[in-house]
Amino acid sequence: MKYHIYALILGFVLDLIFGDPRCLYHPICLIGNLIARAEKPFRAAFPKTEKGELAAGVFFCIFVVAVSTAVPFGLLYLARNINFWLYFALLTFWSFQILAAKSLKTESMKVYEALKEGDLEKARHAVSMIVGRDTQALNEEGIAKAAVETVAENSSDGVVAPLLFLAIGGPVLGFFYKAVNTLDSMVGYKNDKYLYFGRFSAKLDDVLNYIPARISGLLLVAASPLAGLSISGAWRIWLRDRRNHASPNSAQTESAAAGALEVQLAGDAYYFGKLYKKPTIGDPIRPVEYEDIRRMNRLMYAGVILALALVATVAALAGVLAV
Numbered sequence: 225m226k227y228h229i230y231a232l233i234l235g236f237v238l239d240l241i242f243g244d245p246r247c248l249y250h251p252i253c254l255i256g257n258l259i260a261r262a263e264k265p266f267r268a269a270f271p272k273t274e275k276g277e278l279a280a281g282v283f284f285c286i287f288v289v290a291v292s293t294a295v296p297f298g299l300l301y302l303a304r305n306i307n308f309w310l311y312f313a314l315l316t317f318w319s320f321q322i323l324a325a326k327s328l329k330t331e332s333m334k335v336y337e338a339l340k341e342g343d344l345e346k347a348r349h350a351v352s353m354i355v356g357r358d359t360q361a362l363n364e365e366g367i368a369k370a371a372v373e374t375v376a377e378n379s380s381d382g383v384v385a386p387l388l389f390l391a392i393g394g395p396v397l398g399f400f401y402k403a404v405n406t407l408d409s410m411v412g413y414k415n416d417k418y419l420y421f422g423r424f425s426a427k428l429d430d431v432l433n434y435i436p437a438r439i440s441g442l443l444l445v446a447a448s449p450l451a452g453l454s455i456s457g458a459w460r461i462w463l464r465d466r467r468n469h470a471s472p473n474s475a476q477t478e479s480a481a482a483g484a485l486e487v488q489l490a491g492d493a494y495y496f497g498k499l500y501k502k503p504t505i506g507d508p509i510r511p512v513e514y515e516d517i518r519r520m521n522r523l524m525y526a527g528v529i530l531a532l533a534l535v536a537t538v539a540a541l542a543g544v545l546a547v
Contacts, residue, residue, distance in 0.1 A: 228315050228394035229539045235319025236387070236532050240525075243326030251321055251399070255292050255406050262287060263411070267421065277420035285407055285425045292403035297396045318395035322402055324382035325528050328375060329521045335371040339364060339514035356409075358494040369512040373489050375520045376481035377474050380433065380440035381405055383528045388436050391535045404429050415495075433473045440527065441466060441476035443534075447526035448484040453519065458484035461506050468503040475505055482506025484523055485516055 244250060262284060270280035296318065304311040331354050338347035347367045352359040355370045389401040411418050412426035445462055448455040461483025469475035482489045488508040492501050
């Protein structure tokens, strides 16, 4: 069991250094392709009613998660029977791929660079690659705010949550989490197409992220002084606004980030051309600016490093890291 913890630590370091190399086809893309290809036949197999779509969505989710988990389990089983170092290399490589701290920073900093250059169209395009909302009409502050929010939210979804699942069950459990998370990002919308079909995937994602999101929020609070930000503000706003979101989890990290940065996040936003009324998070002590993207990434890095330190400490106390 201890080997997957060593592999996780090494994979975490590799992610911080290399991020998501473009020369490698990412396994999450394979999961995304599976979701895209399997949706149509599962829809066709059930009646076009509310109950039918709900049932189709349940079996669809089970199928995607089962395949996404069984394949890495089988490959790791084969690798372990062939050679230990091949097995350990695969554990490390998949841990590296499942984590997304560097790629989150890289993609959000594209927004930062475009805003710094004063190119709003380039910035709108860059932020559209990392958020689900409509970005065509966003001004400079709106673009910066959207980037800060997605880094804050994905501090949990993209790094801390998969790190915790990797720590508990290695890449097999890591891929289980990423399959559910990818399902939520692709079919978990409350629109006409996915309201019923994607409901089970969205609810399962909420359940899996319930504890990690709260751990992530507290880690961002604790990491605030390490990033040169306000720990008192992070704690105060996290306590007050951590439930200010339709999702039970999203505001956990956004509230800590808003307090640490001393800005106001969230609020109304357009999705697929429709305005959604959303509560705000934080106080408008000052406007959100493009430098907040850099500050948020610094906070995210500090938080996820604390998360790894926490995992390593617990593993050491449990004797998992004993030689």
